[in-house]
Amino acid sequence: MKRSDVLTWDEYFMGLAHLSAKRSKDPNTQVGAAIVNDQHKVVSIGYNGFPNGCHDDDFPWEREGDFCATKYPYVVHAELNAILNSSTNLQGCSIYVSLFPCNECAKAIIQSGIRRVVYESDKYADTDGTIASKRMLKAAGVELVQIPYTIDLQVSKKENK
Numbered sequence: 818m819k820r821s822d823v824l825t826w827d828e829y830f831m832g833l834a835h836l837s838a839k840r841s842k843d844p845n846t847q848v849g850a851a852i853v854n855d856q857h858k859v860v861s862i863g864y865n866g867f868p869n870g871c872h873d874d875d876f877p878w879e880r881e882g883d884f885c886a887t888k889y890p891y892v893v894h895a896e897l898n899a900i901l902n903s904s905t906n907l908q909g910c911s912i913y914v915s916l917f918p919c920n921e922c923a924k925a926i927i928q929s930g931i932r933r934v935v936y937e938s939d940k941y942a943d944t945d946g947t948i949a950s951k952r953m954l955k956a957a958g959v960e961l962v963q964i965p966y967t968i969d970l971q972v973s974k975k976e977n978k
């Protein structure tokens with residue numbers, strides 16, 4: 818008998834986004850993204866972090882204070898990193914992300930040709946950024962799919978014998 822309790826494709830790719838988020842050094846918000854083509858092949862992956870050459874020891878992760886002393890001007894969101902990390906055309910792909918994309922990432926998603934956004938949390942739905950994001954994504958005909966649960970990924974290490 819084959820196993821019947823396997824992860825669905827959506828669970829599998831969202832789990833991958835969560836695994837990627839575990840690379841983020843942001844002390845407050847870890848977001849991961851996975852981009853998948855219509856053949857169920859992973860074509861890219863990313864998490865929120867600073868640009869290449871901008872080291873975590875030199876740039877701030879603060880959320881409050883003078884703008885240039887916070888993370889906001891420097892951090893690259895998971896979705897944008899996944900788009901920029903791709904070495905292939907993203908036309909027709911789906912992006913899996915734990916949190917609904919912001920308006921800046923929405924622009925990159927649309928321009929990259931991604932046609933479907935699968936997300937878990939929409940906790941910033943009432944913010945101007947998310948309202949603008951949805952307005953653009955809907956106008957561009959990008960499908961928005963919220964999965965009704967959150968994948969909880971636990972990674973543990975055991976010493977090899």
Ligand SMILES: [Zn+2]
Binds near residue numbers: 894918922923
């Ligand atoms: Zn974003």
